[in-house]
Structures are given as C-alpha cells and as structure tokens.
Amino acid sequence: MSHWGHFKHVNGRNNRRKQSKIGKFDTKKYVKYKSNKTKSEYKFPNLKKSELEKLKGEIGKKITIDNKKSLLFFSILVLAFGYLFYYLATRLF
DSSP states (O other): OOOHHHHHHHHHHHHHHHHHHHHHHOOTTTOOOOOTTSOOSSOOOOOOHHHHHHHHHHHHHHHHHHHHHHHHHHHHHHHHHHHHHHHHHHHHO
C-alpha cells in the first residue's frame, strides 16, 4: 500500500498555509513611496558636522541628568517603603 497520496495532500495543505501566511503579512504591495524631490512641509536646518556633534552632546547630557533624577527618585521611594515595612514589622510582631 502506497502512502504517496497522503503525502501529497499533507504537502499541499502545508503549501497553501504558507501562501496564506505570506499573503497576510506581505506589506510590500501596500507601501507607497514618495519621490525624494518633493519638499516636506517641515523646514529642518542644515547643520555642520561640528554643530551636530555639539547638539548630540547637549541632548545626551539632558538624558543623563533625567536618568539620574529618576534613579534618585525611585531609590528614595524604595528606601521609604522599606523603612515603612521594617517599622510596621517591628511594631506589630
């Protein structure tokens, strides 16, 4: 007895499933590109390389300061809750 027919059906089902998945997630046919020659409604300044590096440094400093502030705030918050838990645990037990 040959199982060749069964193999063909299983293989066909797998191929149809693959094709349906490709069709669902293929977004290339929906992407529409604009040409580079059209101007956008926004005006961006043209910066020199040195000015761009300076701007990147300033932004990096601001991000670092914000990260340090949030770390300090959360560490104080954790210590306060820890102290509160310790205080309640020693007074109640």
